[in-house]
Amino acid sequence: MEFSLVRAPIDQSTGKPFEKCDYALFPGLSLAKSEPELIVLLYDSILHQHADTAMFLYKARDGADPLLNRKWQQRLLTEWRKLGKPAVIIVSPEDMHFFRGCLGEIKTISLYDELLAHGISGGCSRELYRIAEPETYSFAKAVRELAESMGAVIYDPENSDISSDDAERIPYLTSSIDTRNELKSQGHDAVHILELIYGMGRSNEHLAHTHSEDHEHSHEAPKVRDVSMTEKQRAAQAALFDNAAKNQNLIELEQTLLSLFWGESV
Numbered sequence: 001m002e003f004s005l006v007r008a009p010i011d012q013s014t015g016k017p018f019e020k021c022d023y024a025l026f027p028g029l030s031l032a033k034s035e036p037e038l039i040v041l042l043y044d045s046i047l048h049q050h051a052d053t054a055m056f057l058y059k060a061r062d063g064a065d066p067l068l069n070r071k072w073q074q075r076l077l078t079e080w081r082k083l084g085k086p087a088v089i090i091v092s093p094e095d096m097h098f099f100r101g102c103l104g105e106i107k108t109i110s111l112y113d114e115l116l117a118h119g120i121s122g123g124c125s126r127e128l129y130r131i132a133e134p135e136t137y138s139f140a141k142a143v144r145e146l147a148e149s150m151g152a153v154i155y156d157p158e159n160s161d162i163s164s165d166d167a168e169r170i171p172y173l174t175s176s177i178d179t180r181n182e183l184k185s186q187g188h189d190a191v192h193i194l195e196l197i198y199g200m201g202r203s204n205e206h207l208a209h210t211h212s213e214d215h216e217h218s219h220e221a222p223k224v225r226d227v228s229m230t231e232k233q234r235a236a237q238a239a240l241f242d243n244a245a246k247n248q249n250l251i252e253l254e255q256t257l258l259s260l261f262w263g264e265s266v
């Protein structure tokens with residue numbers, strides 16, 4: 001286990017890195033490997049709200065579970081203290097469960113509560129979703145609020161006349177990229193909430209999302225769509241889980257972050 005990139009951002013008033021950070025983004029390994037572009041967009045958005053937000057990007061040897069490695073936990077604490085003990089903005093529910101269970105010294109903030117607090121949202125999405133969050137920790141309430149702020153409708157089995165067969169075709173919405181990937185590997189349609197907000201991501205390839213700054217939400221209930229995939233889409237889905245591609249995504253993400261936010265090249 002090693003850190004790929006742990007950096008304080010550049011203070012635009014001095015041209016030098018912040019000596020102390022009040023915030024740090026911990027995007028998580030799974031999101032970095034599966035949807036690296038979302039992390040670039042997310043970090044840029046957060047810097048507009050908190051200019052002193054540091055970045056924690058890390059990588060692990062194949063098969064290693066860094067969250068269970070005590071030496072890695074101690075190193076993370078060391079790096080966190082060097083940055084001035086910032087509040088860590090957590091993206092995935094699995095990482096929030098880990099931080100609060102193993103690293104209680106670190107103050108953590110839900111990314112999705114931050115997005116709601118600052119009114120950061122996407123364009124209009126006329127879709128019907130059902131929420132899928134891990135059992136160990138859930139950001140379901142914030143995910144629902146963010147989705148509904150964009151015009152999406154969240155399926156409620158207790159207050160719906162949709163048949164059980166049709167309900168099985170409703171795409172899932174989640175804050176966990178691992179949950180998204182697992183559902184897709186089982187043949188379900190699943191979207192990460194950040195894909196919905198930023199209007200990009202591989203799950204958007206076959207969803208009819210529309211994004212615009214000026215929009216009015218329709219009050220008509222969205223219909224359950226036919227979300228069965230074609231052979232071409234299934235082939236694209238299979239490529240989503242290629243380990244070599246995921247590792248390359250992580251390398252390219254580090255290079256992109258260094259170039260865009262620190263003016264460096266690797």
